[in-house]
Structure formats: structure tokens, C-alpha cells
Amino acid sequence: MSTLPLISCRGLKKIYPLSGVEVHALRGVDLDIERGEMVAIMGPSGSGKSTLMNIIGCMDLQTQGSYYFDGVNTSDLDARELAALRNKKLGFVFQRYNLLPRASALYNVEIPLFYSGMYGEEVKNRALAALSRFGIDELADNLPNQLSGGQQQRVAIARAVVNDPLVVLADEPTGALDTTNSLEVMNILQKMHIEQGVTIIIITHEPEIAGFCPRKLIMRDGKIISNEISSSDVRSKEV
């Protein structure tokens, strides 16, 4: 088992039955991602990027094929075990942040910890530590609508990494941000990748964002059509 990469997909297919017509979102994807990689997934809308991301994130199940995460066949796990996996080993960052609107920044970061069964001071301390990692601990008591887009995305990243996951999955994390904030978010992700060795997978439309990633996948019509690994110093040119 230890020889398997962190993420290993074979022949992944996903078919959505949409009002009688079958939509083939994935048409056979083979993909291996090693521990500590930083990968960009690109491709036009409807190419299956998000579907692949949902399956990798254990948010959805493939119709066919196999997916091994951290040496475990996810098809063998029940819903409860998948939820625990998302809680402990996976972190999500979304284009629209998905913060609970009526909860403070701190509370939003605390939610994954609650679901891990943590309570009391430990929850607060860990959440605060996560916020301070991204320099927003002084905004802990603010509601999301009192924060700028960049600040909200940093809260969301803090929430994604508060449980020290193996993988951070970011679905167009800069899609709603201006250039300055986009670069900032990418710097944060890149720093995590370099300093903590966190595996990072980013869906993006923008070549500049993809430029931060040493490995680029391009999808089209439910298949990976390009898998390009550049030399590690490409990104320093882009910044």
C-alpha cells in the first residue's frame, strides 16, 4: 500500500442522470498525485474539473473506476468514514468562500474542529492559531460581511487547514478576487506547499494562477488531455 501515491485514480467515470439524458462528466480519468505536489487543473467549463475535484475530495462518488486516497479504496468507506476523512485529511477552499454568514470569522474556522469532537479552549486556540497564520487573528470577531473578499478567502483557507489536512483542494480560489488579493492567496497556498509539504490541487481558468503550480493538468470533455510537469523554478519568474 505504501507504494501507492497519495491520490490514485483509475478509469474514473461519472455519469449524471439529468432528466432522462445521461451526462458524462468524466469519461475515464487516470491520475496519480504524489504527496507534497502542487497541481493546477485547467480546462473549459463543463470539462469535468469540478466533478473530478468532488470525487478527489470524497464529496461525491464515481460511477465507475477506482479511487485510492492515502492507500484506501474510497469505495470501501461508508458515508460516516468519508465524512471523517474530509474532516481530518482534506481541506476545501471555494470560489465563493462559503462562510456561514451569521457566524464570526473565528466560529467559521472552529466548525471543522467541532466535527472532530474537540471542545473548549482547545477549539478556540487552534482556530485563533490558524487565523494568525494568515495574519487575520485581529478580525476573529468580525462577521463575513464585515470582511473584504481577500480577508474572507483567508478565513476560508484557515478553516481548510485548521485540522492540518494532507490535501487542500481549491476550486477557483481566486475567481472572485482582484489581482492583488489573488496573488496574496496564491502566495499563501504556495507557502503551505513549500513549508509544510501540503499537497495542493487548484482548479483555475487563469494561466497566471496555474503558473504557481509545478504541475498542470488540462481537461476537456471529461478527460485529461495534457499533463505537464515544469521545472520547479518556473513559478519564481511569474511572481
Place this chain on the structure above:
Amino acid sequence: MSVRFRVLSSFSIDALKANKMRSFLTMLGVIIGVAAVILMMSIGQGAQQQVLSRINSLGSNLLTVMPGAAGQFVRSGNVNTLTLKDAQAIAKLTGVARVAPTVRGNTLATCGNKTWTTEISGTTQEIADISSLEVELGRFFSETDVAGISSVAVIGQTVYENLFDAGVDPVGSEIRLSGISFKVIGLLKSLGASSGGPDRDDTIYIPVTTAQIRLLGKTDQSVNQIQVQVQDLNQMGTVQDEITSLLRKRHRLSDQADDDFNIRNITQLQTAAQNVTGILTLFLAGVAMISLIVGGIGIMNIMLVSVTERTREIGLRMAVGANKQDILNQFLYEAILLSLTGSFFGIVFGIAGSKIFSHFAKWSTAISIQAVVLSVAFALIVGVFFGYYPARRASRLNPAEALSFE
């Protein structure tokens, strides 16, 4: 688990707090339902206590011996199995305080040019104590009057009003009962109308002997009933058994034969009244519970809306590690919390309503623990029952679809 419970219930509380107005309106159904159950049950149980206390005022240590077998619906006047001698024999039993045999009949009473059809109660002086009769003017007839077959009469207030002009002292006047002359020796205080029953003031009391011999022509000495006052409440059963065996012996009934008389006591009447008012209370509570069910449907309605509104939140919670059970519990706790908080306010309003009702309607109400427990338990069941479906729906959402829900 308890930690998870605490955390999930805090999520529920937060959600309810975030939408205070909606939470209150949702609770309103439960508030009204619980208040209605408590109010209705307190009115019903107040009625029950009132009826029972009235029955008690009739004297709870009374046994009434009637001729004819129990459960036989014959007019007691047609069965002549009880006699004055039976009454005298009963009076000698230990534990018996007083005995009043009574014959009844209707008669036309005349005084001067006024006439009035009324009830004759031929009895003994003991009836005054047994039935708590008090004399306003004159006196009640005595043992001597009974023994001497005197033509004396004690009249009730209604009789007085119909035979005499107001303010006239009736004592010493002559009245005629079915043509036979009687001397009025006393006027009774009003007993007050018994609710729904006959007018207890519309009676003329005369000695039982006089009634049998002179008025009703009962040569067999038969009586319509014998009222027995027992010395001690605890002896009711014993005395009843003794009277039964005494009368069976006196009437020479073989072992196989049924009693030719029956003995009723107030306890039986109390039981009957309790049953009737108990059914009334249940009926009222049942009607009120329907409003609780309606309240529960309100909870389900709002919870369904809430689940739809919060689909993205559910998806996000699932993405960061909530499992189905967590989501189900969170929404179920919300429903339970709504119904419990609603119950609490319902109890407050129900008790207040019951106090206000008894104050203005002059109708005593009784708030029982059962009513409170019953309504809260029912509200809880309603909350769980109607909260489960929306909660389950939330828990079954696919995380990926829920997150991309617009």
C-alpha cells in the same frame, strides 16, 4: 457523544436565534396548543372537583336501600319489598347512626283558595339530620308525631311560595293534602336548586306512618327507600354487607335467589360522576391536542423551508466533516428546541389563562401535573415526529450537490 450533542445543539440554538421572528411564529402553534391542553384540562378537572364536592355535600356516609333488584328499571313504587319493619331492624344494627324510611307520592295541596301539586315525602324525624334540613319557622315533626300518626306537615320554600302570600307565617295553618287536613308545623330553609335536578324545596314532609295509612293507603307498610347514615366512613362496606344479610334473612330469600333490594352508596355515584367528568376532560384535552398537531405541522413546514434555504450551509458542513447523523441531529434538535421552548411559554400562558378563566367565569379550575406533563410530552412527540422528516431530508443531501445549490 455528549460533546457532539452540546456542539450540535449549540448550532441549533444559533440557527433559531438568527431568525427570532420566524422561530417565534413557528413556536406559536405549539404555544397555543400546549396552553389549550392545559386550560381545557384545568377546566375539566375543575368541573370534576366541583361535581364531586357537591356529591360529598350530600353526605358520603349515606347508604340508600331501594326495593327491587339492582339494575332493574322498575318504578320503585311498584315493588313493595321494603317495609317500615325492615327500617326498624336496620336501625338496630351496630354501626348505623340514623335510619330514615321514606314513602313518596304526588299530591294536590290546597290552602284557602290556592292549590299546588307537589311531592309528599313521608319519612321519620331522622331525615332532618340525614338530609341536612333546617327549619326556618316552627319545628320539624318528632318521633312522637311519627308514632302517633299525627297529621302534621313541614313545608319547603317552593310550597310555601305557592300556597301562602308572602310574609304570612304558615305555622299553625291548615292545609289539605288530597282532601285530608294537615297542620303546618314548620317551614324549611331553602336548600337551593340542585343544578339540573328536581327542586328540593318543592316537597312537603309528613310522618311516614301518616303518609302510609292516611294519605297513600299503603297497608303493607312498604316504603320507597330507606336512607341509612353510617357512623364511620370506614364501616361503609361492613354495614352494607350486614344490611344485605339482614334483609335477605328477613325476606326469607334462598341462597340462589337474587336480592330483592339494592343498596347504593355515594361512592358509586362519585365513581359515576368521576367517569363522566373524566371523559369530558379527555374530550376537551383531545380537541386541544389537535391544535398541537397543527402546531407540529407548522414546525415541519418551517423546517422544510429552512432546510432548503440552508442547503449550501449543509453542503459546507458536510465538506468540513459533518456526517449524516450530525446534520440530522442538528435539524432534529432545532425542531425539538422549538417545541420545548413553545411548551414552556404554553405552560405559562395555559396557567395564566386558567387563572383568568376561573376569576371571571367563577368556575374553579384545577391545574394538574398530569396536564402539564401530558402536554409537554405530546409537544415533544410532535416536535420529533414533524421535525424528523425535514431533518432526514437535510441529512440525505449529496454534499457536492448541496454545495453548488443556487
